[in-house]
Amino acid sequence: xxxxxxxxxxxxxxxxxxxxxxxxxxxxxxxxxxxxxxxxxxxxxxxxxxxxxxxxxxxxxxxxxxxxxxxxxxxxxxxxxxxxxxxxxxxxxxxxxxxxxxxxxxxxxxxxxxxxxxxxxxxxxxxxxxxxxxxxxxxxxxxxxxxxxxxxxxxxxxxxxxxxxxxxxxxxxxxxxxxxxxxxxxxxxxx
Amino acid sequence: xxxxxxxxxxxxxxxxxxxxxxxxxxxxxxxxxxxxxxxxxxxxxxxxxxxxxxxxxxxxxxxxxxxxxxxxxxxxxxxxxxxxxxxxxxxxxxxxxxxxxxxxxxxxxxxxxxxxxxxxxxxxxxxxxxxxxxxxxxxxxxxxxxxxxxxxxxxxxxxxxxxxxxxxxxxxxxxxxxxxxxxxxx
Numbered sequence: 001x002x003x004x005x006x007x008x009x010x011x012x013x014x015x016x017x018x019x020x021x022x023x024x025x026x027x028x029x030x031x032x033x034x035x036x037x038x039x040x041x042x043x044x045x046x047x048x049x050x051x052x053x054x055x056x057x058x059x060x061x062x063x064x065x066x067x068x069x070x071x072x073x074x075x076x077x078x079x080x081x082x083x084x085x086x087x088x089x090x091x092x093x094x095x096x097x098x099x100x101x102x103x104x105x106x107x108x109x110x111x112x113x114x115x116x117x118x119x120x121x122x123x124x125x126x127x128x129x130x131x132x133x134x135x136x137x138x139x140x141x142x143x144x145x146x147x148x149x150x151x152x153x154x155x156x157x158x159x160x161x162x163x164x165x166x167x168x169x170x171x172x173x174x175x176x177x178x179x180x181x182x183x184x185x186x187x188x189x190x191x
Numbered sequence: 192x193x194x195x196x197x198x199x200x201x202x203x204x205x206x207x208x209x210x211x212x213x214x215x216x217x218x219x220x221x222x223x224x225x226x227x228x229x230x231x232x233x234x235x236x237x238x239x240x241x242x243x244x245x246x247x248x249x250x251x252x253x254x255x256x257x258x259x260x261x262x263x264x265x266x267x268x269x270x271x272x273x274x275x276x277x278x279x280x281x282x283x284x285x286x287x288x289x290x291x292x293x294x295x296x297x298x299x300x301x302x303x304x305x306x307x308x309x310x311x312x313x314x315x316x317x318x319x320x321x322x323x324x325x326x327x328x329x330x331x332x333x334x335x336x337x338x339x340x341x342x343x344x345x346x347x348x349x350x351x352x353x354x355x356x357x358x359x360x361x362x363x364x365x366x367x368x369x370x371x372x373x374x375x376x377x
Contacts, residue, residue, distance in 0.1 A: 036260030
């Protein structure tokens, strides 16, 4: 997903859906290294689901949110040049025992930066989000891919720092260790 | 071009007697060549000269059912590593034949280094064409049993050896199913 497409999607969300958001996932990683992600994922406040549902209910350029409930829901946006999958994610799965929006606010205030008018999460946030999910093992290959593409290993430590704030550090640290082991396994050996 | 293997003396080492100088044919001074690969075109030129290299690129992987963009990587046999200079990232293979004539199973094995989920997707989306004996032989030959187990190649070819812990079946299935032609991770 090139930066230009991400900016267009961001502009569309702002103008048509009117919800504040932070770009997360592969699109946030792409700011520093090329990994070829094909969708745009954005983090939103829990309270914005109802206005998003309403805004996406009857549009010609985007499908209604699917699935109809949950914390990760997507739409397919038709833009000049093609279709883009846009995923909306609220903070509950990432905030531990705190309210979901605590995570969103934390990312917005301390773990993101703005470029060309779009707010992007730091890579440490993206890794944390992948590692704290129940399905983290299925996301671990994406982390390995990003490390191979040039994301520094220190970002894994950042994910542990973030986890500490949400009382998830022992879980995430264990998973980081697993990822590091896999990274060593997957590093091509030259004999 | 013909590839040869030679030894080079390091620093002030004394040369043990088992090493003997290669005779230089009369009137034909030999020039040693390195392979310099700077572009896709260079790979094509090298392949036309029967040099075992191939480029793992997004076009090939996408054509096999896993649309993706990534910087191309150079696959070459391990013995050739010291003779190649390139800015491409390198994926070393043990099999020279697989580099010279890569089958889609070999593309999947190379892809294990770039995007393990993609490697699994390539096999799954071409499962009717998998040669199970060839894949078994190649997984063992490249010693990637643990990597292959992690993304559950054994679901597709049950005879593959299982080494280490695989990603849970349901989690991997969700990852592959959610968005079959695009990434789906947060």
